[in-house]
Amino acid sequence: MPGDGAPADKRHAPATLRNRDAIVAVLADWLPEAGTVLEVASGSGEHAIHFAAAFPGLDWQPSDPDPAGLGSIAAYRAEAGLANIAQPVALDAAGAKWPVDHADAILCINMVHISPWDATLGLFAGAARLLAPGTPLILYGPYIEPDVPTAESNLAFDTSLRSRNPAWGLRDTDAVKVVAADADFVFAERRAMPANNLMLLFRRT
Template identity: 45%
Template sequence: IYFATEMAASMQMTTSASVNKRMFAPAADRNKEPICKMLQKYLPQKGCVLEVASGSGQHVSYFAQTLPSTLTWQPTEYSGHASFSSAQQEVQAALESISSYCEGMSNVLPPLALDASAATWPVDGSEFVAVLATNITHISPFPVTEGLISGAARQLGPGGVLLIYGPFKVGGVASPESNVRFDGSLRSQNASWGLRDLETLQALAEEQGFAAPEVNEMPANNLMLMFKKLR
């Protein structure tokens, strides 16, 4: 699931017969490079990275090819809403899109269905060096944000990192005006959606043993938050 701050772009099926299982999200194509630069900054040279809500698979395939091949990727997706107006997506279609983008990549594991708000995840018991979540917190009910942070805490050992990308409120305020409009549009579509407060995420993360986040400004009025696991 991917959204630009200024607009929500529906994923569309491509028409080429060779890639007819692939979905395409324009926002994912636009933001993959700046996000990848943040991953280069924070990820170790090896280990397994869990991506929560991989969407079409555009991101994970790009990261797997661009970052060291000694990093392994575990993509996931949830059968939630793929855009403002779409009906519930079929998770199998999303998983097939991810698999198509990542075909032949030895450092990408088969995608899994994962509900971030669930008390248990299908990867529980695995060991990850990082958990990545892109454009999730504002386009899902708040329990998903809570579950994302508590679930990441279960997957990461000391020194592991949780990376959360998207638009946020800071000090309870959405800024600039485009984010104010975006927040209002989200809430008008679904009262349980909307930009989350950075301070709320920090409090949740600290309860789960993470340090205060490093906050990185990103294009289109987004932020990349890096929470390091302390215990």
């Protein structure tokens, strides 16, 4: 469970400052106007706070499997004082049961490549339980696309990830689309993002 939101619990992920506004620009097109957004693997919580401020008409539910991450999210939440962001919940994407039973959208940033493949399988399975037809599951991060040359920096990143943990690594977008289809999601849109990242939109069928 998260702590009391002490400032000392705050973590900082430098990439969030660089990519958050570009992500907001896409989310403005893809998120519903109202409802609850479940963010899976919220990490430090910096994205969650920024997005909750950018979309005051949406209720933001951050989550993370790491107790230290939950403490950081709680600290940023306490500091921001926003009414539309809930206390973070402990959520393992690969788990058979999630502590949330409904969402109007799900967002997952930079988890798919820094987790075992079971986490991606679990993400789509969990999203299928929570989302109504037509609602979005949105992914952000670096991927390998079969028909698009992979940037040298992404290839080096993939090698680094696999050296740290053989179960990690950049995923093939076609493989992700197969998992999505098996969970009754349709691939809807791809957006190229700065620093060789992608945003992928799937919708529940």
